Amino acid sequence: MKLGLATVERVVDLDPFALGLSFLFPRAQLDDLRPHAALLAPDHVDFETGDLLLGVQSFVLRVGGLTILIDSCVGENKERGRRKDWHQRKGTSYLRSLAAAGVTPDDVDVVLCTHLHADHVGWNTRLENGRWVPTFPHARYMIGKAELAAWQTEEVRAPGVANHGAYADSVLPVIEAGLVETVTDGFEITRGLTVLPLPGHSPGQIGLDLDYGESRHALFCGDAIHSPAQVFKPEWTSAFCTNAEQAVASRMxxxxxxxQDGSLIAPSxxxxxxxxxxxxxxxxxxxxFVCEGA
Ligand SMILES: [Zn+2]
Structure with missing residues (x-):
C-alpha cells in the first residue's frame, strides 16, 4: 500500500491468533460487541466461540531509502511453554513471506520494537548452531529507552520469568551484537517518521508517526489497540497491560x-x-478499515 512516498505491507507470522474475549479483556462482554457485529465479524471477532481474532505480523515500511520492520512477531524455536501456539515453532513461512515482499534479512535497515513482549521480538533472533544470532545482521534494532530499562530491571529481579523469557533469547543477543539503539519520544528515524510515546500496555511502549505528506499521518501503534473492538470500547484494557489507566489514555x-485529523491507525x-x-x-x-491495495 502506498502512503505518499512510503509503502507499507504486512508480513504475517501467525494468523489467526485466537484469544478468548474475556481472557484478553477481563472486563469485556461479548454482548457489548453484538451491535457492531457487522464491522467486527468475521475478521476480528468470532461470535460463535467468543474469541477475538488477532494477527501476529510485522509491517514492512519503506520510506526515506530505509527498509523498516515494525515488530518481529513470535519467531521460531523459542521456548514458550506457557503458550502452545508460540512454543518451539518450526518451518514457518515468515521469512518466505518477507522474501515475497522483496526483503531479505540483509536488507532490513531498522527493526523497530514497539515493546518487548514475546510476540513482538521473536524474529529479532534465529537459532544458528545452538546460539541465538540476530536475524537482521545489518539492522539497527530500535527500542524505547524506558521500555528496555523496565524489562532489564525486571530481568534482574526475576531472571527469565517475564515475557516468556523473551529477553534472554530475543533481546539480549541483539544487544550483545551491538545492534540496539535506544530511542525516546520524538526521535526522527528519517524525515517524516517520528517515535510516538504510547505507554501503558507495557512500561515504555512506542509507536511511529508517519507523516506521508499534506498533513496525512499513519500511526503504527503496537498494542495500544489490540483489536478494533477497542475502538467501540476504549476502556477495555488487556490482561497484559502494565498500567491500565495509562493504556486507556494512550488509546484515547x-x-x-x-x-480529528484522519490519521490511519495501524495496530500490530x-x-x-x-x-x-x-x-x-x-x-x-x-x-x-483500510485494506492493502487501497
Ligand atoms: Zn502483542
Missing amino acids: GLLERAA HIRNAIGFRVERCGCDFRPS
Whole structure:
C-alpha cells in the first residue's frame, strides 16, 4: 500500500491468533460487541466461540531509502511453554513471506520494537548452531529507552520469568551484537517518521508517526489497540497491560487524534487490513478499515 512516498505491507507470522474475549479483556462482554457485529465479524471477532481474532505480523515500511520492520512477531524455536501456539515453532513461512515482499534479512535497515513482549521480538533472533544470532545482521534494532530499562530491571529481579523469557533469547543477543539503539519520544528515524510515546500496555511502549505528506499521518501503534473492538470500547484494557489507566489514555489519545485529523491507525495485531480510520459517532468512535491495495 502506498502512503505518499512510503509503502507499507504486512508480513504475517501467525494468523489467526485466537484469544478468548474475556481472557484478553477481563472486563469485556461479548454482548457489548453484538451491535457492531457487522464491522467486527468475521475478521476480528468470532461470535460463535467468543474469541477475538488477532494477527501476529510485522509491517514492512519503506520510506526515506530505509527498509523498516515494525515488530518481529513470535519467531521460531523459542521456548514458550506457557503458550502452545508460540512454543518451539518450526518451518514457518515468515521469512518466505518477507522474501515475497522483496526483503531479505540483509536488507532490513531498522527493526523497530514497539515493546518487548514475546510476540513482538521473536524474529529479532534465529537459532544458528545452538546460539541465538540476530536475524537482521545489518539492522539497527530500535527500542524505547524506558521500555528496555523496565524489562532489564525486571530481568534482574526475576531472571527469565517475564515475557516468556523473551529477553534472554530475543533481546539480549541483539544487544550483545551491538545492534540496539535506544530511542525516546520524538526521535526522527528519517524525515517524516517520528517515535510516538504510547505507554501503558507495557512500561515504555512506542509507536511511529508517519507523516506521508499534506498533513496525512499513519500511526503504527503496537498494542495500544489490540483489536478494533477497542475502538467501540476504549476502556477495555488487556490482561497484559502494565498500567491500565495509562493504556486507556494512550488509546484515547490515538482515537481522538485520528477522528480529528484522519490519521490511519495501524495496530500490530490487525487482521486482513493495514489499519483503520476513525470517525466520531456521538460520544463514540467507529472504524473504517483500510485494506492493502487501497
Ligand atoms: Zn502483542
